[in-house]
Amino acid sequence: MYYAKYLYASAYAVATGTLQMEGVQGLSLMSVLPHALEPLIAWAKSNQTVVSEIYLRMTTAAVYHNSGRDREAVQHIDRAISLALPDRLFGLLAEYCRVMGLLIEERLCRVDEAAWQEVKRLHRIYDEGWAVLGGSVRGKRIVTTLSQKEREVAKLAAFGMSNAQIAEKLHMSLSVVKQAIRVTMEKSGMPRSEFAAIL
Amino acid sequence: MQKHREGELYRVIALEGQEFAVYYGYYEECDRQNPLCDPVPLYPDFIKAPLYNGEGYPFATDMQDPCRYFAGEDPDGGCYGCRHYRRGADFIGLCRCEENRRNE
Numbered sequence: 001m002y003y004a005k006y007l008y009a010s011a012y013a014v015a016t017g018t019l020q021m022e023g024v025q026g027l028s029l030m031s032v033l034p035h036a037l038e039p040l041i042a043w044a045k046s047n048q049t050v051v052s053e054i055y056l057r058m059t060t061a062a063v064y065h066n067s068g069r070d071r072e073a074v075q076h077i078d079r080a081i082s083l084a085l086p087d088r089l090f091g092l093l094a095e096y097c098r099v100m101g102l103l104i105e106e107r108l109c110r111v112d113e114a115a116w117q118e119v120k121r122l123h124r125i126y127d128e129g130w131a132v133l134g135g136s137v138r139g140k141r142i143v144t145t146l147s148q149k150e151r152e153v154a155k156l157a158a159f160g161m162s163n164a165q166i167a168e169k170l171h172m173s174l175s176v177v178k179q180a181i182r183v184t185m186e187k188s189g190m191p192r193s194e195f196a197a198i199l
Numbered sequence: 200m201q202k203h204r205e206g207e208l209y210r211v212i213a214l215e216g217q218e219f220a221v222y223y224g225y226y227e228e229c230d231r232q233n234p235l236c237d238p239v240p241l242y243p244d245f246i247k248a249p250l251y252n253g254e255g256y257p258f259a260t261d262m263q264d265p266c267r268y269f270a271g272e273d274p275d276g277g278c279y280g281c282r283h284y285r286r287g288a289d290f291i292g293l294c295r296c297e298e299n300r301r302n303e
Contacts, residue, residue: 147237148235149237152235170233170235171229171232172229172233173226173227173229173230175226175227175262176226176227176239179240179242179262181262182279192276
């Protein structure tokens, strides 16, 4: 049961673009996931739990899509769309636009273009939320790679202090402050103006 | 975080036919006294001791105070933010500004 939950959690994370599966481990997990998800879909179908079936089909489609198997992915997307449309469950489709936006657009526009416009609108809202959340989660990961000095310097830089002001405040040389800023930019991949996102 | 000793070799940076041996140390005495500051890689000061490549362009560092020909948005960010600056290796690069080029 624990392994099944782990597989579904991994699949969902891959499907919504919050987890990148790479390397040998990624390949082996990606090959296992569809086989683990198909029985769950059958269960949802037999129990007529529409929302569960949509989620499971879209997650399975995303896994197939990530593995380059778009033919299988499309089969699940089409079925999920047919389940979602009658009750306008567009939010469930919008969640997967991060990794399958083009596929969803193509399949949905064949059936109902107005529905695609709504899904696109919801996806934009979700994406803004993910940007805040993702930045916060990624920021927490970056912060652990910074030294205490770099964190202190970055914090003051995020407040808008100049290098000279930071040097004076922290009783450091200007050279050390500038180097710390540069190192933080390199570690985070972010410009100075966006340091607030990583702290 | 791994701590480094003062005088320990950080790395040798090769660029444009030159080799720069960068060691750990303190830029100023206040850094040595500061508990937040461990020895850091001490990059060459190309303002005090200018060095040019074979074409006459000066070496510079990302963090170096930009010159009067700085072409960028944030001079506080050093030469790194200037469009004339070309990153080389690590934090050492080259200034490709024609105004700074040494004519021989």
